Amino acid sequence: MTGPSLAGPGVTPVPTPGPDRRHHPSPDARSGASRLRTVGRAGLATAEDWWRGPGAARWGPPAAALLGATVGFAVAGPVAAAALSAYGAAGFVIARGFAARRAVRRAQRLAGDAVLGFAADLRAGLPLGPAWQAAEDALRQAESGLLAGWRFHRRGSAVNGPVALVAQRLAAATALAEACGAPLADVLERLDAHLRAVQRAQAAADSQAAGVRASAALLAVMPVAGLGLGVAVGVDPWSVLLHTPVGSAALGVAVVLQLLGLAWTARLARIEVRP
Secondary structure (H helix, E strand, C coil), X not given: CCCCCCCCXXXXXXXXXXXXXXXXXXXXXXXXXXXXXXXXXXXXXXXXXXXXXXXXXXHHHHHHHHHHHXXXXXXXXXXXXXXXXXXXXXXXXXXXXXXXXXXHHHHHHHHHHHHHHHHHHHHCCCCHHHHHHHHHHHHHHHHHCCCCCCCCCHHHHCCCCHHHHHHHHHHHHHHHHHHHCCCHHHHHHHHHHHHHHHHHHHHHHHHHXXXXXXXXXXXXXXXXXHHHHHHHCCCCHHHHHHHCHHHHHHHHHHHHHHHHHHHHHHHHHCCCCCC
16 A cells, blocks of 8 residues: 555554665675675785795795885884894795695695595596596696795796606506506505605604794794893893994894704704605
8 A cells, every 4th residue: 555544533644654765785886895806806816826926936035025124114224124124034935935835735635635536536447548637637736736936937846846746656657557467546556555655754754843943933032032021121122232333233143143043943844755
């Protein structure tokens, strides 16, 4: 009923419900939000590609050093700029190295799954061609998660990578099965058992090296804790370190020795089990 409501004598007229005035986003607002989400996803994808590609390996440390120098100079002058520049570059290298190791471990697991899937497809009666194609697709997906190295581009750094070695072993197993007449699925299962043993050995090595990395991180934080303790007791170590010649020289030597110690510890803790 859209007309005016009728009421008898002494009865308050009941107003007719009008149009719904609740706020609804306009089509332009919805399209703007959709475009914003699309741009955000595209930006994240671009940043991820840059992080994984050779651009981060080549330009990431200088960019981090420049950012640290800018912040340090704006806050406390040239001495702080030099210190934060070194820490920025080192922090970027450490963070990306940690991400690269995680990517390698994940690629190793996916490559082992590709070998096991190849054997399962052959056991299920799938012809060799489609089964090999599926294994290649799985290996390609595993390789796509690797990060480019510091010296080579992604293609060049993946030649001797964990996924490429598994692909070479798959080709060798296929050639061996065709030459000797052995069941390829049995050969692949033996290869999978070998890869799983290598992964267990790598996990044990990583767990042993974790203590060394934790000790290095603790030693790296201790100088900062000492400066904080000095501030807490009423001493101003920053004015000495940043604005006096002797303090600046001591800070420079400390930063160099600290970064050298971190690099040496990382070298000692780098244990790679070859498949």
